[in-house]
Amino acid sequence: MVIPVHDVNPVRRTPWVTYALIAANVFVFLVTPGTAGSVSGGGDLAQLCHLQAFMDQYAAVPRELIHHQLPGLVPTGAVGVGPQGPGCVVAPPSYDKSPPLSVFTAMFVHGGWLHLLGNMLFLLIFGNNVEDRMGHIRYFLFYVVCGYAAGYGYALLNAASAEPLIGASGAIAGVLGAYLVLYPKARVWVLVPFLIFLPLRLPAWLVLGFWFVLQAVYSSGLGVSGTGTVAYAAHIVGFVVGMLFALPLRPGTPPPPEPPRLLFGRRARPWPTW
Known part of the structure; x- marks a missing residue:
């Protein structure tokens, strides 16, 4: 897995x-409760x-999204002592939840520091140029639509699941x-x-294409032990929806600047022409 740190693709307006x-995301x-106090979220x-x-x-929750089956009992946040020992108190929900x-x-909502920082890093690096191309309002609507597509796409594939689905990964996958x-030819610095950690400057099509292939492999169950806790299918849906929305904008998109060649971290002289 490569870690992007910067792209060579300046923007015309502040994102x-x-x-x-x-x-x-950071504020939420x-x-x-229980996540910001430690790196692991424990x-x-x-x-x-x-x-x-x-x-x-x-x-x-996929089951709530597809079947509108809201639970009759939910944790209240209080701790009680039952026959099995201490545990979380459950009661009928005191709120009306809209799936x-x-x-x-x-x-x-994110489950830990690593979950949050990983998502925000990708959003910061790649989101500014997409916002620059789409404009502020259209970009926000695009972000939300990709998030909804990823959430409902995952729910359709896991309609019986009661596991909570959290995180900005689906929407950010749309941005990717x-x-x-x-900007398939934009250069991205990665570790x-x-x-x-070796710093390399690679084309965006290679970095993001590799990321997508990795999500597809993990979603199929290969390369991971068990089912894991990452909604890889949501990443795939969000990514594809983001591509489809961006296709009409591609013809008028100016190409990113061609960075100077690097040779072992230094600027290389232009290659001779024959």
Whole structure:
């Protein structure tokens, strides 16, 4: 897996929507109980009960999205002691949950620091150019539509699942798909783990194409142990939807600047022509 750190593709205007989305995701993460206190998102039983109650209210659940089967009992956030020992207290929900709206709220909920920082890194690097091409309002609507497509696409494939679906990955996958269509030849600086992290400058089509292939492989169950906790199918749906939305914009998209050749970290002289 390569880690992108910067793309050689300047923008013409400030990507205010991308910055606002990052700020909103960070804010929601900081107020999410039990996640901001540690790198792993772990905590004691009280924090776990609060986190479960928060997720049940704001996360998207495939069974709720497809069948509108809302649970009769949900964690309240309190800790109680039962026959099996201490545990989270459950009771009828004290709120009215809208499954379609939960897809939107789930886009801003993350399960840990690594989950949050990984998503925000990809959004920061690739979102600014997509916003620059689409414009602020159209880009925000595009982001939300990709997130909904990813959420409902995953739910259709896992209609019986009661596991909460959280994170901005589906919407950001749409941004990656759009970037691939609009700027396939843009250069992206990445870190490749090979004994040490090697910095390389690669074309966007290679970086994002490899990312998509990796999601497809993982979604099929290859290369991962068990089913895992990552909704790879949502990434695939969001990516494809992002590509489709970006196709009409491709003809009028100016190409990114061609960066100077690098030779072992230094600028190389132009190659001679014959």
